[in-house]
Amino acid sequence: xxxxxxxxxxxxxxxxxxxxxxxxxxxxxxxxxxxxxxxxxxxxxxxxxxxxxxxxxxxxxxxxxxxxxxxxxxxxxxxxxxxxxxxxxxxxxxxxxxxxxxxxxxxxxxxxxxxxxxxxxxxxxxxxxxxxxxxxxxxxxxxxxxxxxxxxxxxxxxxxxxxxxxxxxxxxxxxxxxxxxxxxxxxxxxxxxxxxxxxxxxxxxxxxxxxxxxxxxxxxxxxxxxxxxxxxxxxxxxxxxxxxxxxxxxxxxxxxxxxxxxxxxxxxxxxxxxxxxxxxxxxxx
Numbered sequence: 001x002x003x004x005x006x007x008x009x010x011x012x013x014x015x016x017x018x019x020x021x022x023x024x025x026x027x028x029x030x031x032x033x034x035x036x037x038x039x040x041x042x043x044x045x046x047x048x049x050x051x052x053x054x055x056x057x058x059x060x061x062x063x064x065x066x067x068x069x070x071x072x073x074x075x076x077x078x079x080x081x082x083x084x085x086x087x088x089x090x091x092x093x094x095x096x097x098x099x100x101x102x103x104x105x106x107x108x109x110x111x112x113x114x115x116x117x118x119x120x121x122x123x124x125x126x127x128x129x130x131x132x133x134x135x136x137x138x139x140x141x142x143x144x145x146x147x148x149x150x151x152x153x154x155x156x157x158x159x160x161x162x163x164x165x166x167x168x169x170x171x172x173x174x175x176x177x178x179x180x181x182x183x184x185x186x187x188x189x190x191x192x193x194x195x196x197x198x199x200x201x202x203x204x205x206x207x208x209x210x211x212x213x214x215x216x217x218x219x220x221x222x223x224x225x226x227x228x229x230x231x232x233x234x235x236x237x238x239x240x241x242x243x244x245x246x247x248x249x250x251x252x253x254x255x256x257x258x259x260x261x262x263x264x265x266x267x268x269x270x271x272x273x274x275x276x277x278x279x280x281x282x283x284x285x
Contacts, residue, residue, distance in 0.1 A: 045265055049080050060117065067144055070121030074151035077114035081107045082158065083269045091276060094283075104162055111159035118152035133175055139182055146187045150195050153180035157202060177202045189224045196221035197232045204239035214240060228262045230255035230270035237277070245285040252278050 056073045063069065089103035122129050125145055132139050141149055156176040163169035180198055183190060200217030203209045218240070221232040237251035252274040259271035277284075 046084050049076065049084070053077060053080060057117070064120065065124055067121055067125060067148065070117055071147040071151060074114045074118035074121070074148065074155060077110050077117065078151055078155040078158065079269075081110035081114070081155075085110060086158070086162070087269075087273060087276075108159060108162040111155045111162065114155035115152055115159060118148050118155065122148050122152060133179060141182050141186045143187065146183045146190050146195075149179055149183040149186075150190055150198065153177075153183065153202075154198055157198070161205075173206060177206055188220070193221035193223070193225035193229055193232055196224055197235050201235050201239050211240065228258060228267075230259040230267045230274060233258065234270050234274050234277070237274075243285075245281065248285075249278060249281060 053073070053076050056069060056076065060066065060069050060073050085103055086107035089100045089107060092100040092103065119130060122145060125142070125148075126139075129139070131137075153176050156172065156179070160169055160173050160176065180195070180202055183195055184199055188196060196217050200214045200221060203214035203217055204211065218232060218236045221229075225232060233251045233255035237248050237255075241248035241251060255270055255274040259267035259274070263271075
């Protein structure tokens with residue numbers, strides 16, 4: 001509550017006068033910190049997210065060099081799209097295909113928005129970054145750019161997954177994979193296994209991907225997170241257990257166990273997905 005009140009105080013200040021660069025940066029610092037804070041109430045997080053994202057995006061436009069806020073905004077839009085829009089589309093598909101398609105299109109736009117924010121911030125930190133990435137030129141990331149690269153790659157991959165009818169978008173998958181690998185080369189344990197999970201998912205889904213390499217990424221993700229994060233088990237089930245119901249359900253039960261032992265917000269999201277996947281397993285096997 002104290003954090004929320006401090007945010008409203010900043011809003012009041014910004015609306016009362018012409019804000020200085022110092023005030024904007026203080027606001028950006030606060031919003032970036034809020035983006036990294038742990039909220040354990042999933043419904044409260046959903047209800048607060050729209051306000052937080054719009055406010056953060058507005059401040060980012062005025063402080064585009066604030067890398068931490070750029071990362072928080074990109075991550076916020078990606079997580080919102082995944083947890084509250086794309087997942088709802090999947091659950092609705094069997095009952096209302098048109099509504100599900102509208103939600104998928106909205107998720108697609110949100111993923112692209114997240115990607116644009118992350119790439120714009122990377123570009124400001126490293127001029128010519130996008131052209132170098134596309135051309136295959138030598139690139140490296142500073143430590144404070146790893147999170148930006150992670151969210152840029154994750155949102156890009158999600159955007160591509162919802163654009164399978166657009167070959168020009170799908171053709172960018174190797175660039176998303178390269179971006180994730182740049183982050184991996186700089187900090188493989190980023191996000192306590194989140195980056196390794198993304199690498200495993202990319203490896204399993206890209207044309208010519210190596211299953212054993214994907215398995216190694218997922219093994220490393222589990223080790224980096226010390227088995228605390230349900231997401232690695234859900235991602236592994238969806239990426240590698242196709243056609244093997246025993247393995248699929250076993251991984252999802254591991255996700256439920258991890259989320260029960262460590263009920264943070266991310267695990268709550270993954271618990272809901274794991275349970276839904278178990279409940280609808282008959283439709284997959």
